[in-house]
Each structure stands twice: as C-alpha cells, then as structure tokens.
Amino acid sequence: MRRTKVFGLLAVCGLLAGCLGQTQEGDQAQNADAKEITLTIVANAAAGGKNARGANWLQNWVIPRFTELQKAKGVTATIKFEQNGAGDEDFKTKVALDLKTGGGGDIIEIDGIWLGEFAQAGQIKPLNDVVGNTDWDGWNQIPKAVQGLGEFDGKRYGVPMGTDGRVLFFNKKLFAQAGLPADWQPRSWQDVLDAGARLKALPGVTPIQLNAGTAMGEATTMQGVLPLLAGAGKPVYENGKWQGDSAQLKDVLGLYQKVYGGGLGDPVLQQEAKGRDRSFTLFGENKIGILLESDYFWRSVVEPRNGVAKMADRDTAVGWALVPAKQAKAGVGGQDFVSMSGGGVRVINPNTKYPRQAWEFMQFLNSAEAVKESLAGAAQLTQRQDVNDEVLKGDPMLTFISEKVLPITRYRPGLADYPKVSAALQQATADVVAGKSPDDAAKAYRDALVKAVGEGNVG
Incomplete structure (x- = not known):
C-alpha cells in the first residue's frame, strides 16, 4: 500500500514523473514504455475466507497468467493482490481513506452502489481521464444496460465485474x-x-x-x-x-x-x-x-x-x-x-504510476478467458454476453436473465x-x-x- 508520509516531500514529488498521487489529466502516458512495472489489485476477498473463489482466481490464475503475458512482451511485471475479508462498510471506508490520501491499489474492486459517491468526492475519475483511450473490443460483449453499472453522471468510471437480475x-x-x-x-x-x-x-x-x-x-x-x-x-x-x-x-x-x-x-x-x-x-x-x-x-x-x-x-x-x-x-x-440489478465494478486508481498498464490489466481481468475462469465451473451470470452464452446454455433460467432481463435492467443510484x-x-x-x-x-x-x-x- 502506498501512502504519502512526509508532507514536505510533496513539492518534490510533484516534479517527478510517476509519483503516486500526482497523476493528472494529460499524464495518461506516464511510464507507458516501462519495462518493469508493479501493479496492485485490491478486493474484498481472501483465500479461505470471504469471496474465496475470487481470491483464489486472482492469486492462482490471474497473476501468473498476466505476468507470463507481460514477460512475453519483454516486460517484468510484479502483480500484487491485497486481500481483505472485512465487512462491506469497513472495506468501503478503507478504500475511501486510501484514495483520499493518495494511496490504494492500482485496480480496486468496489460495489457498484459506491461508484457515484466516490466519483462525487473526486476519489475516482472517468476512465478516459485516467488512462486515455479506452477503446476495447470487450465493450461490445457487455450489454449497454450492464455497462451502466460502471457509469455515473454520463461518464464511464469502470468495468462491471458481473451482475444479476x-x-x-x-x-x-x-x-x-x-x-x-x-x-x-x-x-x-x-x-x-x-x-x-x-x-x-x-x-x-x-x-x-x-x-x-x-x-x-x-x-x-x-x-x-x-x-x-x-x-x-x-x-x-x-x-x-x-x-x-x-x-x-x-x-x-x-x-x-x-x-x-x-x-x-x-x-x-x-x-x-x-x-x-x-x-x-x-x-x-x-x-x-x-x-x-x-x-x-x-x-x-x-x-x-x-x-x-x-x-x-x-x-x-x-x-x-x-x-x-x-x-x-x-x-x-x-x-x-x-x-x-446489482454488482461490482473495477476502477483504476487515479493515483496509479502505470495508467496504461493498469488499463491493460483491466482488459485482461475482463477478457472472456479470465471471466470464464473466474466462475470455477459454476453457472452464474457474468458481465460478458459471449461468456454467458457459453456457460449458461444448460440453465434456461439464467439464460433468460442474460438474454431478456439484462438488456432492460437498471441500477441503484450510487450516492452517499x-x-x-x-x-x-x-x-x-x-x-x-x-x-x-x-x-x-x-x-x-x-x-x-x-x-x-x-x-x-x-x-
């Protein structure tokens, strides 16, 4: 976890490219060509505890696989997973404090109901402001209504992790x-x-x-x-x-x-x-x-x-x-x-030192292969239509939700x-x-x- 500990260093920190807490609009390309990167993902999940399936997926499949993909590109990637097993409100308070003080992980999993509150507080920013171009073929697989889980006030802040109906x-x-x-x-x-x-x-x-x-x-x-x-x-x-x-x-x-x-x-x-x-x-x-x-x-x-x-x-x-x-x-x-509907959203910390790489990691987390793997064989709705078409084909009820309900659904206003x-x-x-x-x-x-x-x- 990164925190600004010595306030007297802030002026110096502001002059250094990539200093945590100083990312501003226009800095989306900082460290874009870095050959060594460190990214941290934060989730309210813990191996053997709360949301254990998600924790095991991140620790045992996502991190090794993404690290390998980066190595093949000539990049040495260190991916850290900050586990939590707290009550939802305690986790929310922790994330808010981290973001407010310029710390926190590079990618953070939050409940969609918190999105607007964090956005209004300026603790998260629209994806385009943080990483620049967010073109991605995955958007075509996430129904427009489901994309709304990661949107606030007409702007896209994150990528939905999954949903229900x-x-x-x-x-x-x-x-x-x-x-x-x-x-x-x-x-x-x-x-x-x-x-x-x-x-x-x-x-x-x-x-x-x-x-x-x-x-x-x-x-x-x-x-x-x-x-x-x-x-x-x-x-x-x-x-x-x-x-x-x-x-x-x-x-x-x-x-x-x-x-x-x-x-x-x-x-x-x-x-x-x-x-x-x-x-x-x-x-x-x-x-x-x-x-x-x-x-x-x-x-x-x-x-x-x-x-x-x-x-x-x-x-x-x-x-x-x-x-x-x-x-x-x-x-x-x-x-x-x-x-x-409800569900979780992954957002990118505006304070990240590696905005482009964080966006690349976000795309990987929400790729068809990764989303399917996260289910561990369970029949459950995901954010991606292509994955739903495959994993729900044996379950008529969940297929009904995917095909008939998600296109017309709405979400709670994520406000304090x-x-x-x-x-x-x-x-x-x-x-x-x-x-x-x-x-x-x-x-x-x-x-x-x-x-x-x-x-x-x-x-």
Whole structure:
C-alpha cells in the first residue's frame, strides 16, 4: 500500500514523473514504455475466507497468467493482490481513506452502489481521464444496460465485474391447481393481482410475496419498491433529484395496499426479523405462489443440492416471468417490462504510476478467458454476453436473465444519500402494510426524505 508520509516531500514529488498521487489529466502516458512495472489489485476477498473463489482466481490464475503475458512482451511485471475479508462498510471506508490520501491499489474492486459517491468526492475519475483511450473490443460483449453499472453522471468510471437480475418467480404446481398457465407472463400489475386472486382460493397458500417493511431491509427496496417505481415510469433518482411523494410512488404504494390489504400477501411475514428467509422456506414448501426475487433465488436458494431452501423438483416446479410495467409502455423509457440489478465494478486508481498498464490489466481481468475462469465451473451470470452464452446454455433460467432481463435492467443510484432514501422507502411500505393509506404513507415518506437529504434535493 502506498501512502504519502512526509508532507514536505510533496513539492518534490510533484516534479517527478510517476509519483503516486500526482497523476493528472494529460499524464495518461506516464511510464507507458516501462519495462518493469508493479501493479496492485485490491478486493474484498481472501483465500479461505470471504469471496474465496475470487481470491483464489486472482492469486492462482490471474497473476501468473498476466505476468507470463507481460514477460512475453519483454516486460517484468510484479502483480500484487491485497486481500481483505472485512465487512462491506469497513472495506468501503478503507478504500475511501486510501484514495483520499493518495494511496490504494492500482485496480480496486468496489460495489457498484459506491461508484457515484466516490466519483462525487473526486476519489475516482472517468476512465478516459485516467488512462486515455479506452477503446476495447470487450465493450461490445457487455450489454449497454450492464455497462451502466460502471457509469455515473454520463461518464464511464469502470468495468462491471458481473451482475444479476430480478424477475417474478412462480410455483407451477400451485398455478396448475389454480388453473393458471405454466408459461405465465403478466403484462401489467393487474395481471399479477388477477393471478393472485386465483391463487387465493388454494388453502394454506400465500398468493404473492412482495418484500415490504424495514425488517427485510434492502431486500424491500431492491426486490420491491425500485423495480415497481421503474414500472411506474420514474426512477427513484433523476436529474439530480430524489423522487418525493409523486404520483408514481403513490401508484407503487397503492399496489402494496392491494396485495396486503386485499389478502394476497402475508403482512405478518414482513415484520419478522427473518421474514425473507421464511418466505424462501415457504416457497420451497409450495406455500407461496408468486415471489419477486433475483436470480440468486434460483441458483442459491431453491437449488436442489445445496440451496438454503432446496426444491428437489425446482427445474420442473419453478417458473419465471419478466416484471411487468404498471401497464404496457408505462415503464421507464416506455418499457413494457423492467428489472433492477446489482454488482461490482473495477476502477483504476487515479493515483496509479502505470495508467496504461493498469488499463491493460483491466482488459485482461475482463477478457472472456479470465471471466470464464473466474466462475470455477459454476453457472452464474457474468458481465460478458459471449461468456454467458457459453456457460449458461444448460440453465434456461439464467439464460433468460442474460438474454431478456439484462438488456432492460437498471441500477441503484450510487450516492452517499441512497441508504437513507432506501430506509425511508422501506418505512413507507411498512406503513401501508400496517394499514396507512398510500397518500398518507407517501406524505410521511416525503417528510422523512426532506429531513434526510434536504428540500432542494427532492423532486
């Protein structure tokens, strides 16, 4: 880890090409022809610990392979991997401090939700400003919507590491009992409610699980409010403003009212500390009909062998459908269907001594060969369409996410105020589930939002 330790040396350091912390726009070519380089990659991963698969990939495959490629070009490359196993917020604080003090690795893996915050603080800069020309054939393999994970305020800051997508999962066995089709694809919120009404006739079955309340935390926001807001036609953050008590928010809260006030959802479940886990178990026990979740649910929750709520008949019993907009063409950008995604991003430290080589390393990390190797044989979505086409071909659900969901998905605004906004949205849904009207819940939300982010930042 590099840090500027003696402040009296800063003036001298500024005169030396390649001194850490002094890279400025126009310095992208510094050390471009160096025959000996040292690059450090920082990730919240540790061999034998957190994100061990990623750590093993970096240590045992990426570093030796890239070093060999550089040697073949006549370059002696020393690649270091700084391992971490901290909680996400602790890791974020560490990265922010490193960048603020002119230190940190050359390439840093961060959660996409932090990107805007780091960018606004000036701790990371657009890729073009750091490395110059970023032409790369890999961009053609990363869908435009997925590239958005590494973008902020219209500028590209990094390369997505991978992503996910949200859909409506449904129990085909329960659907058959209710006389609903196995190839169900709702085209409006009303279609979902109509299916829920049919499922309501089945004894012991909760027709719809739509995450709500504060106990479910961010799951309420990402698997509930945000995709629904997108389906109502207005994202939570737009043109520098957080959405207040808009007509679209009231539409979303109105849907929550119809689900939980109309007996289509279980309001008690939303208040339980482990309510989300409980919903997984109930779905696996054929007691929930429709569930809005990410592909994590398919590959890790109801997965027949190692899932946390195993379904031996998952492949035949579980269906999936796109999340519809409120009605045709009512979603953001006139979309018929919507989704939300998350994921990580790799960024290049503006303080790097080797910007061109760091960009070359970044391209290698995100090459088809490297991305495929990072999976270690697992079927999981990646940022690259060509890799997805190959590794997901045996999994129809994940193929569906890759081909149908990723092109239409959206991401959370990566801003420092987002967690406070998310908490206020969770409370608004809790209020509706508890019986408050959508209008009153929306007004209370706006009051909380103004208190959290300031009147001038609320639309």
